[in-house]
Structures are given as structure tokens and as C-alpha cells.
Amino acid sequence: xxxxxxxxxxxxxxxxxxCAMILGDLGADVIKVxxxxxxxxxxxxxxxxxxxxxxxxxxxVNRNKxxxxxxxxxxxxxxxxxxxxxxxxxxxxxFRRGTLERRDLDPDELLGRYPRLIWCTxxxxxxxxxxxxxxxxxxxxxxxxxxxxxxxxxxxxxxVALADVIxxxxxxxxxxxxxxxxxxxxxxxRVFISLADSARGALVNVAQNALVTGRDAARWGNAHPxxxxxxxxxxxxxxxxxxxxxxxxxxxxxxxxxxDALAADAALATNAGRLAHRDHIxxxxxxxxxESPAAAWQKRLDDAGVPAALVKGxxxxxxxxxxxxxxxxPSSVGGTVRLPPPRLDxxxxxxxxxxxRVFNGTFGQTDGL
Numbered sequence: 573x574x575x576x577x578x579x580x581x582x583x584x585x586x587x588x589x590x591c592a593m594i595l596g597d598l599g600a601d602v603i604k605v606x607x608x609x610x611x612x613x614x615x616x617x618x619x620x621x622x623x624x625x626x627x628x629x630x631x632x633v634n635r636n637k638x639x640x641x642x643x644x645x646x647x648x649x650x651x652x653x654x655x656x657x658x659x660x661x662x663x664x665x666x667f668r669r670g671t672l673e674r675r676d677l678d679p680d681e682l683l684g685r686y687p688r689l690i691w692c693t694x695x696x697x698x699x700x701x702x703x704x705x706x707x708x709x710x711x712x713x714x715x716x717x718x719x720x721x722x723x724x725x726x727x728x729x730x731x732v733a734l735a736d737v738i739x740x741x742x743x744x745x746x747x748x749x750x751x752x753x754x755x756x757x758x759x760x761x762r763v764f765i766s767l768a769d770s771a772r773g774a775l776v777n778v779a780q781n782a783l784v785t786g787r788d789a790a791r792w793g794n795a796h797p798x799x800x801x802x803x804x805x806x807x808x809x810x811x812x813x814x815x816x817x818x819x820x821x822x823x824x825x826x827x828x829x830x831x832d833a834l835a836a837d838a839a840l841a842t843n844a845g846r847l848a849h850r851d852h853i854x855x856x857x858x859x860x861x862x863e864s865p866a867a868a869w870q871k872r873l874d875d876a877g878v879p880a881a882l883v884k885g886x887x888x889x890x891x892x893x894x895x896x897x898x899x900x901x902p903s904s905v906g907g908t909v910r911l912p913p914p915r916l917d918x919x920x921x922x923x924x925x926x927x928x929r930v931f932n933g934t935f936g937q938t939d940g941l
Contacts, residue, residue: 573598573599573907574595574598574599574600574751575599575600576601577595577599577600577601577661577662577751578600578601578603578659578660578661578662578928578931579592579595579596579600579601579602579603579660579661579662579663579664580602580603580605580653580656580657580660580662580663580664581602581603581604581605581637581664582605582653582663582664582665582666582667582672583664583665583666583694584606584612584613584614584666585612585613585614585666585736586614586633586707586733586736586737586740587666587694587705587736587737587739587740587743587765587767588664588665588666588694588740588743589604589612589614589633589634589740590633590736590737590740590741590744591664591692591694591740591741591743591744591747592604592637592664593633593634593635593636593637594740594741594744594903594904594905594907595662595744595747596635596636596637596907596910596911597635597636597903597905597907597908597909598905598907599907599908600662601928601931602636602637602638603637603638603639603640603656603919603923603928603930604634604637604638604639604640604914605640605641605642605653605656606639606640606641606642606916606917607641607642607643608641608642608643608917609641610916611639611641611916611917612630612634614627614629614630614633615627615630615916617629617630622897622898624915626913626915630913631897631898631899631900631913632900633740633900634913634914635899635900635909635911635912635913636907636909636910636911637911637913637914638911638914638918638919638923638930639914639915639916639917639918639919639920640917640919640920640923640924641916641917641920644671644672644675644677645675650675650676650677652924653677654676654677654682655927656923656927656928657677657682657686657689658685658686659927659928660689660928661688661689661690661751662689662690662691662692662747662751663679663682663689663690663691663692664692664693664694664743664747665679665691665692665693665694666693666694666695666705667693668695668702668704669695669699669700669701669702670702679691679693679762680762683760683761683762686760687758687759687760688754688758688759688760689760690747690750690751690754690760690761690763691760691761691762691763692743692746692747692750692762692763692764692765693762693763693764693765694739694740694743694765694766694767695764695765695766695767696709696710696766696767696768697710697766697767697768698764698766698768698769699764699766705766705767705768706767707733707734707735707736707767708729708733710735710736710767710768710770710771711729711730711734711735711771712727712729713768713771714735714768714771714772714774714775715772715775715778715779715789716729716730716734716735716771716774716775717729718788718789718791719775719778719789719790719791719792720791721791721793722791722793723790723791723792723793725791727791734774735767735770735771735774736767738770738771738773738774739765739766739767739769739770739771742765742769742770742773743763743765744905746763746765747763750763777798778797781797781798794813795850795854796815798843798847799815799816799817799843799846799847800816800843800846800847800849800850800853800854801814801816801822801825801846801853801854801857802814802815802816802817803854804883805857805858805861806858806861806862807861807862807864807865807866807868807869808862808863808864808865808866809865809866810865810866810882810883811866811882811883812861812866812869812870812880812881812882812883813880813881813883814857814873814878814879814880815879815880816878816879817879819841819842819843821877821878821879822835822840822841822843822846823835823841824876824877824878825873825876825878827876828872828873828875828876828878829857829860829861829869829872829873830860831856831857831860834853834856840853866882867882870882896909898912898913899912899913
């Protein structure tokens with residue numbers, strides 16, 4: 573899909589590298605630029621490390637790339653980077669404001685020189701902020717932590733660095749739109765993505781509830797502020813979740829669980845009625861579901877067309893997909909895995925010699941590698 577599109581990845585840690593990996597999964601030629609000696613910060617974010625000494629964190633977002641170590645303090649390396657930028661379609665970076673400008677790599681100057689170039693900068697809090705961007709901080713400031721966790725407990729972060737992940741995906745979407753616009757207009761553009769904007773945008777209905785009511789959002793634990801039943805329950809052996817999203821699903825769910833009286837109760841026929849009787853429904857569901865194993869309930873609910881799932885551990889989930897300890901999970905956007913995450917400066921010498929010609933037409937078919 574993006575075969576022949578050249579992406580220079582100047583980013584590190586998670587959001588930027590994930591964006592560049594998504595583009596690589598979709599067929600783009602990606603060169604990852606890293607600091608000599610230590611490389612991407614995440615190369616040291618372990619254990620766990622694999623048998624080559626690479627951290628699992630680094631491996632998770634850096635496949636389908638070639639690695640070049642370059643020192644921004646060295647004139648020769650800056651010249652090399654400017655040459656690579658001249659031949660690139662897309663540049664992705666997440667440097668703090670002023671870092672590149674002070675080193676003769678000013679994005680605005682380079683965009684003026686190469687008007688078809690698309691340059692995406694991922695920031696923590698927008699292009700005018702010098703604050704470093706970390707997922708945990710973005711989760712706190714965006715309102716996520718205030719609505720995550722048990723109602724009587726502490727605000728809680730999401731178990732995945734999801735603000736980074738969403739920002740990385742937002743960056744990939746914005747770049748794809750810019751590439752399409754360039755096809756139509758011939759002009760590139762500067763794109764800014766921030767963890768803060770991506771996290772705030774991901775609040776969707778939670779933010780809209782607050783806008784409509786004027787009341788702050790609350791923590792609901794594993795329940796839902798707008799839907800009942802839509803939460804975690806404990807079966808006889810393990811937890812499962814039930815997610816009733818319509819009145820028809822409600823009736824099918826209650827009948828599948830043998831709660832015929834609830835199914836027949838006119839006061840519960842609509843979601844608004846179920847919200848008003850949340851405690852009663854949760855009590856009856858909890859009592860009934862505790863009588864049998866979770867898998868038995870899931871089969872009944874699946875047969876009735878009711879959304880439900882066992883709460884699985886990560887290893888249990890991984891048993892169901894074709895995943896690799898080297899290249900990670902399958903592409904979430906329908907792309908393919910062609911190259912494993914590179915070692916630091918693994919292709920540096922040939923990139924310095926051949927530039928973008930290191931790619932021989934098709935990603936993964938390279939000269940001298």
C-alpha cells in the first residue's frame with residue numbers, strides 16, 4: 573500500500589516509533605535514526621531482554637525498519653541526515669522544541685526547501701510547550717485517571733501506555749491524510765500530534781456526558797455510566813464481562829441466564845429503566861452467574877448473540893494469535909511483517925554508502941544486508 577514511500581524515523585520511545593512501524597507494516601521504507609552507543613531509550617527499558625540483549629519494549633514497536641546511528645552534534649552526521657531528508661517523503665520526530673533547530677535541522681526551513689515533504693512532530697503538550705511528554709503524565713492531565721479505578725479507590729492509570737499508543741495511531745492517520753493531499757495538490761505539510769490532544773479526544777462519550785450535564789465524570793470501576801448491565805461479574809471459577817448495548821440484547825441476555833422475571837419486567841425494558849434499577853439488576857446477575865463456570869455462561873450468551881467475554885491473561889490471549897517474541901503481534905492495520913526490529917546501527921554502514929538506495933524497490937529486499 574505504501575511501497576516506495578520513504579519514512580525517516582527520528583523519534584524514540586513509543587508514540588513516534590509506533591507511528592513509523594505502522595507505516596512500515598503498510599509497506600513504507602523506514603530508516604530509524606538513533607543515538608550512537610545507546611540508541612533508542614527503550615533499548616534499555618528492561619528486563620525482560622531477549623537472547624540478543626534487546627528489550628521487549630523496544631522490540632514491540634520497531635519492526636520493518638533499518639537502523640542508522642547518527643550523532644546530531646557531528647557535522648558529518650547532520651549532513652547525512654539532511655541528505656536523507658531530501659529524499660524522504662515523510663519525517664517523524666518527537667524532539668522537544670528547539671532541539672533540531674539548534675542543530676541545523678529546522679523542520680520549517682527544510683519544508684521550505686523540500687515542499688513535497690511531510691513532517692510529523694509528536695509532542696507531549698503541543699508545539700509551543702517545552703514540557704517532556706510521558707504517557708503517565710498525559711493520562712493524569714487528560715482526565716483518564718480521574719475516571720479509571722474503583723469508585724472508592726485512587727485514580728488509576730490504564731494498564732497500557734494508551735495515550736502514547738493513540739497518539740502514534742493519530743500520527744499515522746494524519747500522515748496518511750497528508751500523503752493523500754499531496755497526491756492531489758503536490759504540496760507537503762507540517763503535522764503536529766500531541767499526547768494531550770490524543771488523550772483528550774479519546775474521552776469521547778465521557779467528555780460529552782460532562783459537556784451535556786455540566787457534572788464531572790466519576791469512576792465506575794468495571795461498570796458503565798450509561799449502560800446496564802455492562803460490567804464485570806464473577807462466575808463460579810473466574811470473572812467474565814457482559815456488555816448489553818441494546819434493549820433486544822437485554823432481553824436475550826436475561827433469558828439466556830434464566831432470569832425470566834427480569835426479561836419480563838416492563839420497568840427494565842429500556843436502558844433508562846435499567847439505569848434506574850442498576851443495583852437490582854447487578855445483584856440478580858451476580859447471584860445467578862456465581863452458580864456456574866464462566867465458559868458455560870459465555871457459550872449461552874454467545875449462542876444468544878449477547879456480547880460477553882472471559883477476562884483473559886496476556887499469555888492466554890497470545891495462545892490465540894500468531895505472534896513472535898522477536899517481531900511481536902500481527903499488524904493491527906492489515907499490514908505485514910518483513911523485517912525484525914534492527915540492532916543498533918545494524919544497517920548504518922550501507923545506509924551511509926547508499927542512502928535511500930539501500931531499499932531495492934521492495935521493503936525487505938536490500939542491497940548488502
